[in-house]
Amino acid sequence: MKLRTLTLGLLSASALAFAAHAESITIATVNNGDMVRMQKLTDDFTKANPDIQLNWVTLEENVLRERVTTDIATKGGQYDVMTIGTYEVPIWAKQSWLLPLDKLGDDYDVKDIIPAIAGGLSVDGKLYAAPFYGESSFVMYRKDLMEKAGLKMPDAPTWDFIKQAADKMTDRANGVNGVCLRGKAGWGENMAFLTAMSNSFGARWFDENWKPQFDQPEWKNTLQFYVDLMKADGPEGASSNGFNENLALFQQGKCGMWIDATVAASFVSDPKASQVADKVGYALAPDNGLGKRGNWLWAWSLAIPAGTQKADAAEKFVSWATSKHYAELVASKEGWANVPPGTRSSLYANAEYQKAAPFAKMTLDSINAADPTHPTVKPVPYVGVQFVAIPEFQGLGTTVGQLFSAALAGQSSVDDALKQAQDAATAAMTEGGYIK
Amino acid sequence: MARAVTTQHKTIATAAAWIVALLIFFPILYTIITSFKSEQEAIQGFALIPSGTFESYSEVQQQSGYFKFFFNSVLLSVGSTILALLIAVPAAWSMAFSPTKRTKDILMWMLSTKMMPAVAVLFPIYLIFRDTGLLDSRIGLMVMLMLINLPIVVWMLYTYFREIPGEILEAARMDGASLWKEIIYVLTPMAVPGIASTMLLNIILAWNEAFWTIRLTTTNAAPLTAFISSFSSPQGLFWAKLSAASTLAIAPILIMGWFSQKQLVRGLTFGAVK
Numbered sequence: 001m002k003l004r005t006l007t008l009g010l011l012s013a014s015a016l017a018f019a020a021h022a023e024s025i026t027i028a029t030v031n032n033g034d035m036v037r038m039q040k041l042t043d044d045f046t047k048a049n050p051d052i053q054l055n056w057v058t059l060e061e062n063v064l065r066e067r068v069t070t071d072i073a074t075k076g077g078q079y080d081v082m083t084i085g086t087y088e089v090p091i092w093a094k095q096s097w098l099l100p101l102d103k104l105g106d107d108y109d110v111k112d113i114i115p116a117i118a119g120g121l122s123v124d125g126k127l128y129a130a131p132f133y134g135e136s137s138f139v140m141y142r143k144d145l146m147e148k149a150g151l152k153m154p155d156a157p158t159w160d161f162i163k164q165a166a167d168k169m170t171d172r173a174n175g176v177n178g179v180c181l182r183g184k185a186g187w188g189e190n191m192a193f194l195t196a197m198s199n200s201f202g203a204r205w206f207d208e209n210w211k212p213q214f215d216q217p218e219w220k221n222t223l224q225f226y227v228d229l230m231k232a233d234g235p236e237g238a239s240s241n242g243f244n245e246n247l248a249l250f251q252q253g254k255c256g257m258w259i260d261a262t263v264a265a266s267f268v269s270d271p272k273a274s275q276v277a278d279k280v281g282y283a284l285a286p287d288n289g290l291g292k293r294g295n296w297l298w299a300w301s302l303a304i305p306a307g308t309q310k311a312d313a314a315e316k317f318v319s320w321a322t323s324k325h326y327a328e329l330v331a332s333k334e335g336w337a338n339v340p341p342g343t344r345s346s347l348y349a350n351a352e353y354q355k356a357a358p359f360a361k362m363t364l365d366s367i368n369a370a371d372p373t374h375p376t377v378k379p380v381p382y383v384g385v386q387f388v389a390i391p392e393f394q395g396l397g398t399t400v401g402q403l404f405s406a407a408l409a410g411q412s413s414v415d416d417a418l419k420q421a422q423d424a425a426t427a428a429m430t431e432g433g434y435i436k
Numbered sequence: 437m438a439r440a441v442t443t444q445h446k447t448i449a450t451a452a453a454w455i456v457a458l459l460i461f462f463p464i465l466y467t468i469i470t471s472f473k474s475e476q477e478a479i480q481g482f483a484l485i486p487s488g489t490f491e492s493y494s495e496v497q498q499q500s501g502y503f504k505f506f507f508n509s510v511l512l513s514v515g516s517t518i519l520a521l522l523i524a525v526p527a528a529w530s531m532a533f534s535p536t537k538r539t540k541d542i543l544m545w546m547l548s549t550k551m552m553p554a555v556a557v558l559f560p561i562y563l564i565f566r567d568t569g570l571l572d573s574r575i576g577l578m579v580m581l582m583l584i585n586l587p588i589v590v591w592m593l594y595t596y597f598r599e600i601p602g603e604i605l606e607a608a609r610m611d612g613a614s615l616w617k618e619i620i621y622v623l624t625p626m627a628v629p630g631i632a633s634t635m636l637l638n639i640i641l642a643w644n645e646a647f648w649t650i651r652l653t654t655t656n657a658a659p660l661t662a663f664i665s666s667f668s669s670p671q672g673l674f675w676a677k678l679s680a681a682s683t684l685a686i687a688p689i690l691i692m693g694w695f696s697q698k699q700l701v702r703g704l705t706f707g708a709v710k
Contacts, residue, residue, distance in 0.1 A: 026654055026655060028654075030669070030670060031666055031667055031668060031669040031672075031674070032669055032670065032672055033669075033672050036499060039499070040499075055654070055655040056655075057654045057655060057658070057662075057666075058500070058665075058666035058667075059650070059662075059665055059666060060665050060666075060668035060669075060670070061668075061670040063650060063651075063665055066651075067650075067651060070558065070559070070562055070651070074559070074562055074563055074566060075566075076562065076566050076571060077566075078571055078572065078654050079654070188670075243670065244669075244670070244672070244673055247672075247673060248479045248673060251479065251673075252479070252480065252481075267672065267673075272476065273475065273476055273479075273673070
């Protein structure tokens with residue numbers, strides 16, 4: 001009897017000790033398909049790490065950005081792992097707000113991360129966030145409509161070809177728009193597209209001395225081309241369209257071409273969701289022969305805030321979620337087509353992945369064609385392809401986005417929008433102390 | 437003839453009221469309809485007849501666990517309302533029955549706190565919550581919701597109390613009632629309809645509050661507003677799931693509102709016919 005009591009007592013004490021030892025980490029993330037899948041597969045992690053419990057906080061992208069920025073700036077300590085993008089990583093790392101990821105494990109294989117992506121997430125050679133999925137942008141087009149128009153999409157088209165093809169594919173009577181592009185105002189919406197596009201037109205946000213460049217002919221050429229193209233061949237109300245709106249239009253067969261994130265390829269080629277799944281072709285983002293293409297580079301990545309008390313557990317999780325093992329886990333449960341794209345070179349060398357994802361090669365080529373450290377034709381003092389990695393960019397980018405969106409909607413002229421953008425950028429740069 | 441005109445006017449007024457009501461309710465109705473569609477149906481354009489699938493509800497429950505958020509919403513809205521009433525009833529009593537020359541100014545000042553955009557005080561409030569260990573705590577959020585709705589609660593009760601004749605309270609005092617007995621046994625029973633409608637409105641306001649409830653919580657205290665927010669996606673069309681999450685979040689308060697509409701309407705319109 002005594003022995004039984006003693007055994008039970010010891011077992012209870014062990015259970016309590018284990019419960020007390022179990023550490024819970026809080027992970028902030030967005031509701032994108034790949035993130036949701038990760039949440040469903042975390043049993044694999046907790047089985048291997050029974051002493052770590054995972055709490056998830058899923059938020060809308062803008063709210064997430066605001067929440068994690070508030071938390072990290074005030075050292076609130078609410079999160080142990082944060083999902084952030086290539087815009088935040090260099091800025092936050094320089095502020096010492098993030099911990100360098102140097103304990104990801106012996107079998108993690110950091111060198112397998114695609115160099116362009118790793119470059120965007122590193123400062124002074126140290127990796128500050130591990131990419132969960134990466135993307136560039138490219139052209140998705142309807143092969144059947146292209147054939148009907150009597151054209152053949154080259155692997156690396158020019159903007160002139162895109163205009164020519166859009167004009168021929170537009171069939172408003174049947175609800176087909178030649179081209180669908182982002183128009184909704186926001187630094188991560190229309191300005192992601194327009195900044196990347198402007199790179200291929202030879203434009204830049206600032207010169208080497210941080211002087212705004214919206215008064216230069218390259219920006220005029222970019223914005224005029226965009227507005228003219230969209231007026232002639234874009235959908236109605238395009239100034240309200242972002243990624244999701246254009247995705248819906250393309251899936252319903254209402255766009256001949258759509259230039260947007262490479263991650264969209266898995267949506268438009270999914271027969272369960274897309275009416276045109278078997279008719280989609282892919283090409284690199286267009287250029288103007290100046291040496292830069294109009295494609296961007298982005299990676300949703302997992303980072304650890306410097307204020308966390310649970311850095312070891314957090315890094316274990318980051319290592320698991322961005323490992324080769326995780327890619328194999330997703331492939332075994334949901335097929336290779338659902339593996340998070342754009343982060344590891346080994347994925348693109350995998351024959352099974354290439355077979356399951358016909359857009360794989362074009363995605364990798366697009367990612368490799370983007371250089372965040374030299375994004376423009378002329379030299380610039382900043383890093384970032386579709387953004388400028390300075391804290392002022394979120395506000396300024398959205399202001400300029402609103403001006404350009406108004407130009408697309410016909411509420412102002414291209415010249416007026418550019419003049420106001422130049423004034424807004426000059427004011428922001430002066431206030432920020434970049435120029436006098 | 438006059439009777440015919442009156443009947444015709446009544447019919448027109450009723451029809452107009454129904455049209456306005458339908459217009460106001462239509463976005464909610466369409467959200468409910470969309471929640472019974474598949475994701476593919478949801479993006480295919482306007483359609484009032486769904487296929488009737490419960491797929492989105494099942495996925496939403498699997499993904500997030502509705503009941504934890506629901507429990508927090510109930511606790512926060514009811515708790516903050518009780519706290520607000522505990523402060524607002526004596527405050528409104530003193531302003532209604534013992535006004536000073538500054539009472540109007542105080543009332544206006546209280547209301548003026550509602551005029552500032554919440555985001556303007558996000559950082560100070562966040563820092564206070566951080567330093568007092570109240571981030572992601574139900575108590576902290578309850579106090580926050582009480583504070584932001586307190587001006588409205590005081591104003592509503594003040595307006596209602598002013599309709600109660602002061603002579604009745606004087607009579608109670610002459611019979612020897614103390615201040616608390618006067619408030620608890622004389623004023624409160626007479627003001628029950630007003631307090632009830634104020635309470636209902638405050639519960640609705642606290643239930644729907646989405647700025648602070650999202651920004652001051654992570655996992656423990658997150659209510660249904662955070663639950664809805666978690667289904668909005670920047671890259672992916674999950675409209676049916678988002679609609680199912682929204683329907684689940686608004687259903688309890690919609691049902692409560694339906695059953696208590698008489699008190700609510702009275703609460704929102706008292707004083708209008710004076």
